[in-house]
Amino acid sequence: MSGNANGYKWIGTRTIRPDGVDKVTGRAAFGADFSLPGMLVGKILRSPHAHARILSIKTNKAEAFPGVKAVVTSADFPEIPASEAIKGSSPPNYRHLSQNLMAREKVFYDGHAVAAVAATSTAVADEALSLIEVEYEILPHVTDVLEAMKPDAPILHDDLFTGGVDPKPEKPSNVAKRVEFAIGDIDAGFAEADVIVERDYTTEGIHQGYIETHAVVANMGEDGQATIWCSSQGHFMVRQYTAGLLNMNIGDIKVTPAEIGGGFGGKTTVYLEPAALLLSRKSGHSIKMVMTRDEVFRGTGPTSGSAMTIKIGAKKDGKIVAAEADLKFFAGAFPGAPVHLGCMCGFTPYDIENVMAVGYDVVTNRPKAISYRAPGAPIAAFAIESAIDELAGKLGIEPLALREINAARKGTRTAYGPTLGVVGFEETLEAAKNHPHYSEPLGPNQGRGIASGYWFNVGGESSASVSINEDGSVTVTSGAPDVGGSRASLCIMAAEVLGVDIGQVRAVIGDTNATGFNRHTGGSRVTFALGMVVIQATEDCVEQLSTAAAKIWDIDLEAVVWEGGYARPAGDNAGKFEPLSLSDLAAKTPMTGGPISSKKSSNVQGAGPAFGTHICDVEVDRETGQVKILRYTAIQDAGRAIHPGYVEGQMQGGVAQGIGWALNEEYVYGEDGRLQNSGFLDYRMPVASDLPMIDTVIVEVPNPTHPYGVRGVGEIPIIPPMAAVANAIEDAVGLRLSSLPMSPPKVLAALQNGA
Amino acid sequence: MAKNHVTTTINGEPVEFLCETQQTLLDVLRDELQLTGSKEGCASGDCGACSVMVDGRLVCSCLVMGVEAEGSDIETIEGMAEGDQLHPLQQKFLENAALQCGICTPGFLIAAKSLLEKNPDPTETEVRYWLAGNLCRCTGYDKIIRSVLEVAADAKRA
Amino acid sequence: MRSLVRELDGRFPGIGAALGDGMAVAIDGQIFQDYFLEEVGPNSEVCFLPAIEGG
Numbered sequence: 001m002s003g004n005a006n007g008y009k010w011i012g013t014r015t016i017r018p019d020g021v022d023k024v025t026g027r028a029a030f031g032a033d034f035s036l037p038g039m040l041v042g043k044i045l046r047s048p049h050a051h052a053r054i055l056s057i058k059t060n061k062a063e064a065f066p067g068v069k070a071v072v073t074s075a076d077f078p079e080i081p082a083s084e085a086i087k088g089s090s091p092p093n094y095r096h097l098s099q100n101l102m103a104r105e106k107v108f109y110d111g112h113a114v115a116a117v118a119a120t121s122t123a124v125a126d127e128a129l130s131l132i133e134v135e136y137e138i139l140p141h142v143t144d145v146l147e148a149m150k151p152d153a154p155i156l157h158d159d160l161f162t163g164g165v166d167p168k169p170e171k172p173s174n175v176a177k178r179v180e181f182a183i184g185d186i187d188a189g190f191a192e193a194d195v196i197v198e199r200d201y202t203t204e205g206i207h208q209g210y211i212e213t214h215a216v217v218a219n220m221g222e223d224g225q226a227t228i229w230c231s232s233q234g235h236f237m238v239r240q241y242t243a244g245l246l247n248m249n250i251g252d253i254k255v256t257p258a259e260i261g262g263g264f265g266g267k268t269t270v271y272l273e274p275a276a277l278l279l280s281r282k283s284g285h286s287i288k289m290v291m292t293r294d295e296v297f298r299g300t301g302p303t304s305g306s307a308m309t310i311k312i313g314a315k316k317d318g319k320i321v322a323a324e325a326d327l328k329f330f331a332g333a334f335p336g337a338p339v340h341l342g343c344m345c346g347f348t349p350y351d352i353e354n355v356m357a358v359g360y361d362v363v364t365n366r367p368k369a370i371s372y373r374a375p376g377a378p379i380a381a382f383a384i385e386s387a388i389d390e391l392a393g394k395l396g397i398e399p400l401a402l403r404e405i406n407a408a409r410k411g412t413r414t415a416y417g418p419t420l421g422v423v424g425f426e427e428t429l430e431a432a433k434n435h436p437h438y439s440e441p442l443g444p445n446q447g448r449g450i451a452s453g454y455w456f457n458v459g460g461e462s463s464a465s466v467s468i469n470e471d472g473s474v475t476v477t478s479g480a481p482d483v484g485g486s487r488a489s490l491c492i493m494a495a496e497v498l499g500v501d502i503g504q505v506r507a508v509i510g511d512t513n514a515t516g517f518n519r520h521t522g523g524s525r526v527t528f529a530l531g532m533v534v535i536q537a538t539e540d541c542v543e544q545l546s547t548a549a550a551k552i553w554d555i556d557l558e559a560v561v562w563e564g565g566y567a568r569p570a571g572d573n574a575g576k577f578e579p580l581s582l583s584d585l586a587a588k589t590p591m592t593g594g595p596i597s598s599k600k601s602s603n604v605q606g607a608g609p610a611f612g613t614h615i616c617d618v619e620v621d622r623e624t625g626q627v628k629i630l631r632y633t634a635i636q637d638a639g640r641a642i643h644p645g646y647v648e649g650q651m652q653g654g655v656a657q658g659i660g661w662a663l664n665e666e667y668v669y670g671e672d673g674r675l676q677n678s679g680f681l682d683y684r685m686p687v688a689s690d691l692p693m694i695d696t697v698i699v700e701v702p703n704p705t706h707p708y709g710v711r712g713v714g715e716i717p718i719i720p721p722m723a724a725v726a727n728a729i730e731d732a733v734g735l736r737l738s739s740l741p742m743s744p745p746k747v748l749a750a751l752q753n754g755a
Numbered sequence: 756m757a758k759n760h761v762t763t764t765i766n767g768e769p770v771e772f773l774c775e776t777q778q779t780l781l782d783v784l785r786d787e788l789q790l791t792g793s794k795e796g797c798a799s800g801d802c803g804a805c806s807v808m809v810d811g812r813l814v815c816s817c818l819v820m821g822v823e824a825e826g827s828d829i830e831t832i833e834g835m836a837e838g839d840q841l842h843p844l845q846q847k848f849l850e851n852a853a854l855q856c857g858i859c860t861p862g863f864l865i866a867a868k869s870l871l872e873k874n875p876d877p878t879e880t881e882v883r884y885w886l887a888g889n890l891c892r893c894t895g896y897d898k899i900i901r902s903v904l905e906v907a908a909d910a911k912r913a
Numbered sequence: 914m915r916s917l918v919r920e921l922d923g924r925f926p927g928i929g930a931a932l933g934d935g936m937a938v939a940i941d942g943q944i945f946q947d948y949f950l951e952e953v954g955p956n957s958e959v960c961f962l963p964a965i966e967g968g
Contacts, residue, residue, distance in 0.1 A: 016849050023857030024845040026792020026832035030858060033791040086934070089947070091966065123777070179963070208968075209892045211796040211804055212858045261794070261858025262892050265968020293797040303968075340963045371968030417960025418939030456944060456965050484855040484893065523967020605945050645852030649894055653855065656895030680801035680890060688896040689880075689887040705943070715967060 010492045011708055014645045015502050017488035023259075031215030031231035031258040032290045039217065040069055042272070042279050042289035043125040045115040045132050046299055047107035050141035050365040050673025051154060054105060054114070058133040062117060065131055067124035070282035072275060073115045074102040078247045082159070087244050092269065094244050096334040100368045101245065101274055107136070108156055108333035109365050110674040111298025113271075118279040118287050141365040141673040145330040146307050148174040148364045156333065156363045176335030176361040181343045181416045189322025189354030193313025197390045200309050201383040203722075203740040204666035205330070207302040208372045209657070209685050212261020214300065215290040218276035222284075226253045226277050231260035233267040233481055234520025239512050245274045256511040257481050264657070265371030268520050271300055297678035301370030302667060304329035304337040306379050310387040318397045318405040323347050323415075325357040327380060332366040338376030344416035345719075346380035348454040349425055349611060350388075350406040355415035365673055371522060373654065374455045374715035378661065378722060382740060385451035385723030390736060399450045399727065400438070403613075404429050408454075424637030424701030425452070425611035431697050432613045437633040445620050446630065447732025452613045453719025457712030458523030459604035462530050463516030466494060466537040467597035468545070472583025474498065476507040476538075478530050479518035484653075484714065485646040486526040490534050492642050493708065497538040499565035500582055516601035524712025527642055528703075529604035535707050540598035548585050548592035553577050608703025608711035612636040614655070616724035620732045625748030627663055627729060633695040634720075639703040639711030651717040652694040658721025660686045666741050763824040765790070766834025774821035781805045781816040783824070784831060792832035792861045796890065803889035806862040807831050813869040815888075832861035835868065843909065844868055847902040855893035863889050867903045876907055914938060915949045917959065937964045 006012055022028040059071040077098055085095035098104075103112050115132050119125040140154040147153055153174055161169050163177035190196065216230040226248070232238045235255040243250040260267060272289045280287045291299070306329045313322040325346055331337035339359035347355050372378075392399040407429060412420045432438055432450065442448060464478045476494050478487075487507035495502045519525070546560040549567035553560075559574035560567055566579035589595055617631040634651045641647040664684040668676045677683045702709025722740060730736050735750050758773040765788070774783050781798075784790040784807070793816055796802035800815040807816045808830040809823075835842045844867050847853070854860045863886065870877060870885045877885070882903050883896070891899065922929030938948040939960040945951050946964055953959060 014850075014852065017852070020849045020854070021841070023854055023860050024841065024848050024864060025836055026790075026861045028857055029791070030794070032785075032795065035789075091935075091964075123775070210856075210858075211802055211890055211892055212794070212856070213796070259858075260856060262856045264892070268966075268968065290795075293799065293802075338966070341965065344962065344965075371966055373968040375966065375968050416962050418944065418962070419942045419958060421942045455967075458944075458946070458965055458967050460946060485852065523965065525967065603947050606943055643852075645898075646855070649852055649855050649898060652895035652897045653893045654895075657892065679799055680797050681799065685890060685892065686895075687887040687890060688883040688900060691883075691896055693879075693900070694895050694897045712967075 008496055009499065010496045010502055011640065011642055012644060014643065015488055015492060017485050018491055018506055019482065019487050028259045030212055030261050034217045034229045034258060035288070036217055036219065036286040039286040039288050040118040040120060040283060041122050041125045042116060042118045042276055042287040043129055044113045044275065044295065045129045046295065047103065047112040047114050048110060049107055049136055049138055050110050051139040052107050052136040053139060054103060054107060055135040055137055057115060059115065062128040062131040065128050067120040068117055068128045069285060070118040070279045071115060072278045072282060074104045076278050077102050077245065077274065090240055090244060092241065097241065098245050100334055101271060109367050111367060113299060116275040116279055118283045143364050143366055143669045143673055145305060145328050145362050145364060148330065148362050149328065156365065160335065160363065174363045176331065176363060179340045179343060179359045181357045182355060183413065183415050184354030186322055186324055186354050186356040190313045192321045194316045195391065195394050196311065196313040197387055197394055198311040199387060199390065199738055201386065201738045203306045203379050203382060205302045205305040205366060206372065206661050206665050207297060207683065208264035208266035210262025210264060210266055213291040213293060213296050214271050216272045216276050217286060217288045218273060218280050219286040220277045220281040224248065224252055228253065228255045228273055229258055230255065230273060231258040231267065233260065233263040233483065233522055234518065235481065235512055236479060236518045237268065237520040238270055238273055241270045242273045242277065246277060254511060254513055257509050260481050260483055263483055264373045265375060265522055266300060268522050269370050293680065294678045297683060298675050299367060301332065301368050303372035303375060304331060304369050304379065308383040310383045312387050312391050314391055314395060318395055318402050320350055320352050320406045322354040323352050325380065325384065328360045328362060329379065330362050330364040330366065332364060332368040334368045335361050335363060337361040337369055338371065341376035342380030345377040345454050346384045348414050349408050349452045351408050351412045352406065357415055373657065373718045377453065377455055378658065378719045381451070381453045381719045382722040385720060386726050386738065389449065389723070389727040389730065400429060400433055403452060422701065422704055423609060423611060424699055427699045427701055428611050428613040428635045428637055431635045431699050432615055435615065435633055435697065437615050437631060437695065442617065445622060445732055447618055447728045447730065449616045449724045449727025449731060450613065451720035451723035451727060452611060453716055454609065454611050455524065455715045455719065456609045457528065457607040458525045459529045459607040460519035460523065460525055461517050461603050462533045463518050463599065463601040464530055464533045464537055465515060465597060465599035466534060466541050468541055468582060468586050470586055472504065472581060472586040474505045476505060476534055477510040477514055478507060478534065479510055479515035480521045480526050480530050481509055483521055484650060485643065486530065488646060489527045489642040490530060493531050493535050494538045497535055497542060498582065499563065515599065524714040525607065528607055528706060528710045528712050531710055532604045532706060533600040533602060537598040537600040541596055544596045544598065545585050548589065548596065549580050551592045552580065552588060606705030608639050608706065610637045610639065610711040610716055612716040612720055614720040614724045616721065616728045618725060618728040618732055620729060620747065622751055625744035625751065627742060627747060629659055629692055631692055633697065634717055635697040635699060636713065636716055637699045637701050637711060638713045639706065640700055640709035641698045642708065642710060644698060647698055647713050648696045650714045651696045654717025655694050655721050656686050656691060658718045659691065659725065662722040662725040662740060662742055664741050664743055759822050761822055761825050763827050763829060765829045766831060776822065778821040779817050780819040780821050780824055783821040784816060790831055790833050794858055794861065803866060804859055804862045806865040806889065808865060808869055813866055832865055835864060842868065843906045844902065847906050851898045851902045853894065853898040853902040859889060859891045863899055871907055876911060879904060914951045914953055917953055932961055935964050936961050
């Protein structure tokens, strides 16, 4: 592995990730791979009803069954009044979170947790669950977002009143809040337009689909000190949320992160941990709880489904003069749909003077929604990027050209307020236009679609430490879980700063006692924000190393330079000294001031927002309605690709998820409000035979606020695919499909009705 | 509930274990033998994360009962490397960044190994259809497929 | 920013609480999730927006 054209030694090279061998040999320990001596099996009892009042829960038979050591219900959880629902700067509403993790007076969805047991084996635990007697009063339910907004809809929460409307409502509603983002004068804008397109769109509930189910091993001692081993997207988040839910001191909980088998936003919250701790305290034993796949679908958070209306107006020359979005997202059982993020991202690729984006956060009898890769943005982009395509058709302008005419760039005012800094949208459009894929000829029933997308990316609280070991090797300790290979990138950045061989640097993810607080892994933040603190800590180590050299040579610090992994005298005037390597200096640390290490904690700001543009070719089978993806090219501005292999991987993975979202994935509910497809057979995610190779083009418009120009990359790639596929279908067979998924029965019906 | 006594061979080593009648081979590997390299993603044979070979045949160990292992030859991910020598597939996956979270990786490696043993020079389509029983949510399969094809090409050249 | 919010709350009583609760700020195009101590210039563009979470 040698340096590259940018002049860096390691940035931009394809090193082997330091945790890789464990992953290819099966040694890596994921959440369910931990065990403790004498541990019990924990299991959750889940509601079979979509909406019901809990009249009584009788646990005595379960408790008496041989091998059952503890049973808990909401009675064991502290009640969190509305006045204490928000705790400091911690994101969730703890009252809702508590009710979601263990139902109180009502159950709100098929799969809602009602009780938990700890027993000596899985078989005994399952038996115990069947012995718990729950008396329900079944209530009418609602799973559809538009139905839930009707005045006569069954109301989930008597204490939920729509926020963001004036005057304040007196009747409870399923609409938790209304948000609005606007610039300019939308009516004046439409009045000016020569051409207007307007259409309704719908999307279904979609699960993140991580292959690893949720798992935890937990232990609570008699002194109230707890240890938790689990995989998550944030072990500090696990500690914080668990402490908040159980009214414990944060410092009394230690969370050790397991390797995580996929999260995509779905593991940025807790599900099992509090119940596991309560079972442990009650039984006096460690507890292991592992969800089944059925539980993951019925009991954990998918992202929202939606009903949307998009209206866009443009002048004959293609300049968009007005854009309006009405987005209704369902949040599941408790408020929190990412509708505001959809409103904020949707039109941002375009420089439009008059924009109005309105969003509604609506509760329904489904599992409580949680983040899924760029939450809210893919849903809005499906509709908006489809509308842009329809507008292009009506104007007689190529879709790519229409985007170029209206492209956002540095200085463009966004609809959610801020003005954009240095961004690379136009560069992605340029790369798309010049790519051979763009002009490849197509056959019958084949079509090509283009779509773009935008995501802010985040920074956030990050803590890391860098230590020079006694032999000159380097340990980087980071506090944010590695979901996709970020340890490789952190090693690359540290090695680059130090100028040493990549093989000398190791990255570990420390437990909650090892570093300062870290916001969870999400928002495409780790390479950017953890990278930032790692770089700063490493630079501080370089200063300490140089100081040590200065002491050894008995010269001023200013006379020492750090170059290519060595301390060197700055010039001949400084003295003729042999360069000192990391291992030379590490060997002498007892004499030069002590161990060399540095830690850095900060709330990293200045994340670089980014854009992607995708090209998709499909072939539609008119007999079956099946849509085959023939070719796919994803182009994205990464700022600077620290490890191109893992950047490409993020792009390809996001595209595959987007294709699944476009063509097959959906939650199917029966008339009784029960989930019918709670497994991988019928919740149909893409397999290898569904996809072609996914070509990637990494554009680099460096982020000015990061030393190496990094922009987050993980979330953008899931934003364009649904519209890219829909636009390709329209190009292939002349049909505008506006409802996801575009599964064979729906495509076939559209072909029969509209072709 | 008396347990069953089973004698079998795992990764070339003779192994004996006790298991309950309803335990699957996956349960036994993970919970009785501490061979946690095979993963449970669905327990219904849909995701392939539990892939092992039984008597040279690729199976989902969540669909095989523990007692069925009697007298069989079982290969798991733990036996794929030889001492400190990684199998070419393992090495190629690392070089090509063909894994991100890594949870599906053991299943893919076993499945790919079984493919190349039967069909040493597969086409891209053959590789994709053979591996269609293994779900990956992180990679979009691209680098996995390329890795398998490259290992096959390397072996052909050798 | 803290002074700015105090001034706004003086002119529009109650707005201070609303602006602290789960809001982020964009100062001259750069987003800050925790912004109380950030510097604001006389010609700065300041936008209050909902905090951004990722997945």
